[in-house]
Amino acid sequence: MYLMRIGQPGAEKPIVRLNDEQYVDVSDLVGDFNEAFFAAGMADLRAAVAARTAAGQVTRFAGERIGAPIARPHQILCIGLNYRDHALETGQAIPDEPILFTKSPNTLVGPNDDVRIPRGSTKPDWEIELGIVIGRRAGYLADEAEAADAIAGYVLVNDVSERAFQIERGGQWTKGKSCETFNPAGPWLATPDEIADVLDLGMTLDINGQRRQTGTTEQMIFSPTFIVHYLSQFMVLEPGDLINTGTPPGVGLGMNPPVWLQTGDVMELSMDALGTQRQSVVAPR
Numbered sequence: 535m536y537l538m539r540i541g542q543p544g545a546e547k548p549i550v551r552l553n554d555e556q557y558v559d560v561s562d563l564v565g566d567f568n569e570a571f572f573a574a575g576m577a578d579l580r581a582a583v584a585a586r587t588a589a590g591q592v593t594r595f596a597g598e599r600i601g602a603p604i605a606r607p608h609q610i611l612c613i614g615l616n617y618r619d620h621a622l623e624t625g626q627a628i629p630d631e632p633i634l635f636t637k638s639p640n641t642l643v644g645p646n647d648d649v650r651i652p653r654g655s656t657k658p659d660w661e662i663e664l665g666i667v668i669g670r671r672a673g674y675l676a677d678e679a680e681a682a683d684a685i686a687g688y689v690l691v692n693d694v695s696e697r698a699f700q701i702e703r704g705g706q707w708t709k710g711k712s713c714e715t716f717n718p719a720g721p722w723l724a725t726p727d728e729i730a731d732v733l734d735l736g737m738t739l740d741i742n743g744q745r746r747q748t749g750t751t752e753q754m755i756f757s758p759t760f761i762v763h764y765l766s767q768f769m770v771l772e773p774g775d776l777i778n779t780g781t782p783p784g785v786g787l788g789m790n791p792p793v794w795l796q797t798g799d800v801m802e803l804s805m806d807a808l809g810t811q812r813q814s815v816v817a818p819r
């Protein structure tokens with residue numbers, strides 16, 4: 535199943551995408567794709583969507599704003615340096631264990647919403663990533679099989695970053711990751727059964743039509759199930775939590791000389807099975 539939310543910010547309604555032309559409105563069945571929804575599981579929704587599809591209750595949603603496919607989560611967790619080549623381009627060692635940092639949940643925006651440069655920013659940067667959405671409460675998972683069972687689906691994300699805030703302002707990375715609009719997500723959440731091999735997803739990111747990042751999840755150091763099992767040993771994951779799993783090479787920080795986002799730039803992201811995004815970069819407010 536492909537879950538989407540459409541409508542204006544704060545008033546999105548949940549729909550299920552059958553394909554690019556056909557959608558099933560489920561807003562009368564589901565309040566939102568939020569913690570309670572994921573905790574309850576998707577069996578009822580699958581049955582309802584199958585029945586409505588069979589009955590021809592299919593519609594189009596051309597031209598409407600697409601929101602993030604999940605409601606604001608309890609937390610956004612991020613894995614750093616999870617692609618070998620990206621670790622090398624940033625001059626850092628390949629990690630022995632996943633590097634973890636957090637990102638404010640209110641950074642979440644739609645896949646085509648504007649990304650706003652924060653005040654005082656000098657080094658805004660891009661990061662295409664595979665996002666994991668948690669499907670049930672998960673603490674001390676026994677193994678990676680249990681972790682797989684705790685994954686509701688996958689989503690394309692842009693882990694937008696401000697490198698000066700992240701690296702030059704002391705302490706942890708969170709300051710450079712939590713600025714408003716810094717986590718575009720979507721257009722849809724794909725449930726695991728829609729993805730043949732989550733470790734074989736190609737991805738690209740273009741800035742103003744110029745290819746900057748090319749990668750595949752095959753290059754990940756730590757797989758999604760490894761990450762979910764690992765994190766559950768340190769904290770309780772909640773249904774609807776989002777985990778950004780790290781970015782492949784080609785970020786502005788890794789270029790020589792480095793290149794940073796400018797007002798007016800356009801970021802276009804694409805990942806196999808997870809759709810495309812397009813964000814305009816806008817000036818500080």
Ligand code: ZN
Nearest residue numbers: 661693780781
């Ligand atoms: Zn990242």
